[in-house]
Amino acid sequence: MHYFSHQRIRTILLCLLSIFGIGLAPFTVAAESRGSLLNIVTSCIDINTPDYCEHCLVPRVESACAKGRDCKETTEVWEETTEYIVIRDRKMCGCPRDFVHGIVIPRAPISGIEDTRRPDSIWSVAWVAAQKRIKKESDIALVVNPAALRSQDQLHVHLVRMLPAIRLRFERSRTVRVQSLKDVWKAAEKTAAATHLADYGVLVAMHREGGFLVVVEERSPEKLFTQWECR
Numbered sequence: 715m716h717y718f719s720h721q722r723i724r725t726i727l728l729c730l731l732s733i734f735g736i737g738l739a740p741f742t743v744a745a746e747s748r749g750s751l752l753n754i755v756t757s758c759i760d761i762n763t764p765d766y767c768e769h770c771l772v773p774r775v776e777s778a779c780a781k782g783r784d785c786k787e788t789t790e791v792w793e794e795t796t797e798y799i800v801i802r803d804r805k806m807c808g809c810p811r812d813f814v815h816g817i818v819i820p821r822a823p824i825s826g827i828e829d830t831r832r833p834d835s836i837w838s839v840a841w842v843a844a845q846k847r848i849k850k851e852s853d854i855a856l857v858v859n860p861a862a863l864r865s866q867d868q869l870h871v872h873l874v875r876m877l878p879a880i881r882l883r884f885e886r887s888r889t890v891r892v893q894s895l896k897d898v899w900k901a902a903e904k905t906a907a908a909t910h911l912a913d914y915g916v917l918v919a920m921h922r923e924g925g926f927l928v929v930v931e932e933r934s935p936e937k938l939f940t941q942w943e944c945r
Contacts, residue, residue, distance in 0.1 A: 747771075751868040755799055755821045758789050793843055797821055798836065800843045803872070810943035814847045816873035824869040827916065828861050836871055837895035837918060844873040856918040857936045863915070874940040876919060883939070884929050893925040905930045 750771055757763070758770035767779035770790045774780060780788045787806035793800040803815040818840040824831050837856060844854045857872040888909055890901045895918070902916045909930065917935035929935060930938040936942045 725911045746857050748867045751870055752818075752823060752864045753820055754789055754801070754817050755868070756802075757800060759791065759794060771790050772913055772933070792816060792847075795839070795848075797833070798839050800839070800873075808823045813941075813944045814844075814849065814873065814875060815942060817844060818843060818871045820869055825867050826861050826864060827858050827914070829869060832869060832899055834896040834899060836869070840871040840873055841895060841918075848875055851920050852922075854920060855935075855940045856869050857918065857940060858916045859934050860915040860932065863934045866913065871942070872936050872942070874936065874942050876940055880939045881919075883926075884927075888930045890928050890930075891921050891925050892928055895926060898926070898928055900929045902930050 733838045733891050753771045757766075758774060759768070761774055761777040763769065767773060770777075770779070770789075772787060773783070774933060775788045775790050786804045789926060790802040791799060798818055798820055800816055800818050804819050805815045806813060809815075820833055820836060822831070822833075823931050824833070826832075838934065840856045841854070844853065844856065848854050853875045855872075855876040857874060858869070859872075865881065888905060890905050892898060892901050898916065898918055902914070905928070906912075909933050911930060914932055915935040917929040917931065917939055919927045919929070929939070931938060
């Protein structure tokens with residue numbers, strides 16, 4: 715759906731809600747569209763942008779239009795650079811303070827793992843961001859889900875903890891060791907090709923002997939191998 719269409723729908727909904735006296739909770743539906751992450755990086759970061767509250771579907775927590783909204787209807791920015799933003803995943807809402815689930819998103823429109831423009835540097839940015847929030851490096855998992863199993867059409871890396879003893883479930887044929895995070899995409903693509911996977915997700919973790927372990931999986935690595943939600 716194009717940006718203009720989002721705004722038309724938002725305006726129509728505002729009118730209907732006003733007419734029938736309904737609150738703003740229904741905007742959760744709009745925020746859950748497949749373009750909400752792209753909307754966040756293009757329209758929600760600078761709260762001083764003219765008509766910010768009209769253009770941003772999930773406003774920053776410190777903005778005026780975030781007041782009165784549920785946690786899942788706001789954006790909490792952890793870090794931002796000229797190329798990336800790091801935000802709290804909505805799955806953290808209502809969870810204990812020690813639960814961590816963040817997302818690193820490139821500012822440029824990049825659809826996902828299948829996009830040839832995917833940046834090598836996103837993995838190092840994600841690792842550094844995860845180190846600041848997950849004390850044990852061996853617990854850190856960085857994840858990108860397969861194209862067919864993702865909810866957003868904007869590339870994003872999940873910052874989560876691995877499940878205990880989960881390494882025993884990794885298939886050896888779908889794992890590879892790299893010394894540098896800049897080699898993750900290349901190593902994952904080569905491993906996927908060798909195991910005949912057209913669509914796949916990637917998990918990156920610390921390798922016990924140094925460097926990093928890259929895991930390729932046709933299902934969702936996030937849901938298979940990590941603590942992606944609090945119970």
